[in-house]
Amino acid sequence: MTNEKNVQPLRSAQEIEDMRWALARYASARDVFMFNFGINTGLRVSDIVPLKLSDVKGKQHVIITEQKTGKPKRFLIPKATREAIEDYTRGMNDNDYLFPSRRGDSYISTTQAYRALQKAADALGRDDIGTHTMRKTFGYHHYKRNKDVATLQHIFNHSAPSITLKYIGITSDEIDATMEDFAL
Numbered sequence: 001m002t003n004e005k006n007v008q009p010l011r012s013a014q015e016i017e018d019m020r021w022a023l024a025r026y027a028s029a030r031d032v033f034m035f036n037f038g039i040n041t042g043l044r045v046s047d048i049v050p051l052k053l054s055d056v057k058g059k060q061h062v063i064i065t066e067q068k069t070g071k072p073k074r075f076l077i078p079k080a081t082r083e084a085i086e087d088y089t090r091g092m093n094d095n096d097y098l099f100p101s102r103r104g105d106s107y108i109s110t111t112q113a114y115r116a117l118q119k120a121a122d123a124l125g126r127d128d129i130g131t132h133t134m135r136k137t138f139g140y141h142h143y144k145r146n147k148d149v150a151t152l153q154h155i156f157n158h159s160a161p162s163i164t165l166k167y168i169g170i171t172s173d174e175i176d177a178t179m180e181d182f183a184l
Contacts, residue, residue, distance in 0.1 A: 043064075
């Protein structure tokens with residue numbers, strides 16, 4: 001992770017499906033669940049990996065303390081994600097980590113999460129995938145569906161709408177496309 005990459009969101013349903021397929025094929029069920037959880041909650045990977053079953057089981061809202069900011073954050077777990085949690089955690093104990101490490105009694109590191117995503121990205125021939133891809137994918141699709149940068153800025157805790165739009169990869173080409181057929 002030493003060389004900086006231009007990490008991008010997955011912009012189409014097909015790209016998301018391809019990533020799920022590659023994670024299932026080249027990583028593990030844990031990593032597929034991590035990816036799905038990440039793209040459906042918009043949380044940073046550093047806030048996802050330490051979660052325990054008791055943090056999310058049977059809950060509609062979860063309150064965490066963000067690793068990066070130290071601030072409390074309340075977020076809704078979407079219905080489909082709550083159902084996925086039920087399926088994924090069947091047989092787990094409340095005290096178990098959602099993303100257990102194969103070594104020791106802890107959770108995977110953000111580096112391990114990155115490696116899993118990287119393995120899948122390599123299989124797909126992509127060099128623009130990282131842990132922020134999950135958060136950016138959430139943001140990109142939330143914005144496309146709702147066209148509400150203010151809400152997304154609040155979700156991401158960004159200081160300005162321009163930061164949010166840049167973060168989720170709303171490019172000048174996409175901005176131009178909104179103007180192409182504009183006429184009053």
